[in-house]
Amino acid sequence: MQWNLRLKAAERGIWKSTEMRRLLAEAGLEISAGKMSALWTGTPTSIRLDDLDVxxxxxxxxxxxxxxREPEKVAARRPPEQETATASNAGPVVAPRFGRPRSQPPL
Structure with missing residues (x-):
């Protein structure tokens, strides 16, 4: 995924992260200067959906x-497909996991 915050902010006439931070605070989202800097200058690894909504x-x-979305990056991460006569049209093989049974929950 590509994070497009600065471009969208610029389209709205917001050129500085401090101005964006002030507008977010007015909308009810208090963001620290460090978090705002991270959102402004790079791609966040995670973001709360409530924050994204604001x-x-x-x-x-x-x-x-x-x-x-960047589908070409997703395609580049896929392992190369191995063609076999039996598995060419079949999906992934799902096998049951055997092992210790789970304990019973307390009564």
Whole structure:
């Protein structure tokens, strides 16, 4: 995924992270300066859905405008397919796991 916060903010006339942070605070989302800097300058590894909702409300956009899919990166991560005569049309093989049975919950 590509994080598109700065471009969407610029489209709304927001050029500084401090201004974005102030607008978020006015909308009810208090973000620390460090977290705002991370959101502004890079791609977050995680973001709370509530926070994303407020960011979208401030920027008047959908989450799809902030999170841009990159299918070519997903395809590059896939392992190469191994062609076999029996498994060419079949999905992944699911085998039962054997081992110690789970204990009973307390009464």
């Amino acid at each position: 960011i979208c409300a401030v920027l008047d956009c959908d989450p799809t405008a902030l999170l841009i």
